[in-house]
Amino acid sequence: MKKLMLAACVAISAGIGISASYEAVAAENNPAIVHRQSTYSVVAGHMGSLKSILFLGGTGNVSYHANAIKAAWENMGDAFPEGSDKGETRAKAEIWTDNATFKEKGKNAYAATLKLVEAADGGDKAAQIEAFKALGGACKACHENFRAK
């Protein structure tokens, strides 16, 4: 798990940090926090799998991973309800004080994911790499302002 997340970080070379994820999740009981952190970890895992396929010559199905990320975003649920800034979380207060910007970052990541799905279906590897990098940039753009170190 940690390895996969590390792979995603390296791939995007965008400084997506590695959290002490399982330990934190195990100690946390707020369902919104546990669900969102687990879902982000799933997404990061798929990014790691994509890295192996797009950059390391690994085998695998780009379309599967791209669609899995899309499905993860679509099933985030009410991920940041009021009050879920307290606990084992790296969510910054700005998520609630500047919610419009936060939502915009989320929309950008979703749009980048749709492009990755499209590139995956198109079968052109260069386009897939470009879309992967753009999505990595969208992750970073949100983390920079809204996720604590």
Ligand code: HEC
């Ligand atoms: C709209 C903002 C936003 C976008 C876009 C976003 N993230 Fe995050 N991410 C967060 C926030 C906020 C947290 C902290 C959640 C918490 O600790 O409660 C987080 C946490 C994480 C974590 C740590 C999970 C854990 O177990 O604690 C990983 C890994 C992660 N994101 C990966 C990604 C990847 C990969 C992408 C892009 C494919 C992405 N994120 C896109 C806001 C975002």
